[in-house]
Amino acid sequence: MKTMVYPGSFDPITLGHLDIIKRASKMADKLIVTVMYNPEKNCYFSVDERIEMIKKCTKNIKNVEVDCFSGLMVDYMKKVGATAAVRGLRAVTDFEYELQWATFNQMLDDEFEAVFLMANTEHSFLSSSIVREIGQLGGNIKKMVSPEIYDYVNDKLNKNGIKE
Numbered sequence: 001m002k003t004m005v006y007p008g009s010f011d012p013i014t015l016g017h018l019d020i021i022k023r024a025s026k027m028a029d030k031l032i033v034t035v036m037y038n039p040e041k042n043c044y045f046s047v048d049e050r051i052e053m054i055k056k057c058t059k060n061i062k063n064v065e066v067d068c069f070s071g072l073m074v075d076y077m078k079k080v081g082a083t084a085a086v087r088g089l090r091a092v093t094d095f096e097y098e099l100q101w102a103t104f105n106q107m108l109d110d111e112f113e114a115v116f117l118m119a120n121t122e123h124s125f126l127s128s129s130i131v132r133e134i135g136q137l138g139g140n141i142k143k144m145v146s147p148e149i150y151d152y153v154n155d156k157l158n159k160n161g162i163k164e
C-alpha cells in the first residue's frame with residue numbers, strides 16, 4: 001500500500017491546498033494530510049481547528065486521512081510508513097524554499113522523497129496568509145476557501161479582527 005503525506009500549516013486550508021489534496025489523493029492508496037505543529041510559529045487557528053477544517057473539506061475523498069505532528073518530517077514519515085511527501089509549487093519563490101526543505105530532509109534520510117505538484121493557475125496567487133489578511137479586513141474570501149468552512153473562517157477572522 002502506497003502512503004503519501006501532505007504536510008503544511010493549513011492556517012486555514014485554502015482552495016489551493018484542496019486542489020493539491022485532490023490531485024495527490026489519486027497518486028497514492030492513502031494520503032495523510034498532516035498539520036505541522038511548530039511551537040515557534042504563531043498560527044491564527046489552533047491545531048484542532050485546522051484539523052477539523054481539513055476534515056470537513058476532505059470528507060468526500062475516501063483515501064484521505066488527517067493528522068498532525070511536531071518534530072522531524074522524516075521521523076513522522078517513517079512512523080506512518082509514507083514513501084513520499086507532497087508539496088505544492090506556486091511560484092519561483094516557493095521553489096527556492098521547497099528545494100531547501102527537500103534537500104535537508106534528504107540529508108537527514110537518504111530514502112526521503114518529495115513530489116511537487118504545480119499549483120493550478122486559478123490558485124497560484126492564493127495563500128493562507130492572504131485569506132487571513134483579506135478576511136480580517138472584512139473582504140470577501142468566498143473564492144478562496146471551501147464552502148464547508150467558509151462561514152466558520154469568515155466569522156472567526158472578522159470577530160477577532162487583525163492580530164498584531
Ligand code: ADP
Pocket residue numbers: 007008009010011014015016017020086087088089090094118119120123124125126127128129
Ligand atoms: P501557506 O501558508 O503558504 O499556504 P502551507 O504550509 O499551509 O503554506 O502550505 C503547504 C504546502 O502547500 C506548501 O508546499 C505550499 O507551497 C503549498 N501551497 C500553499 N498554497 C497553495 C496553493 N494555492 N496552490 C498550490 N499549493 C499551495
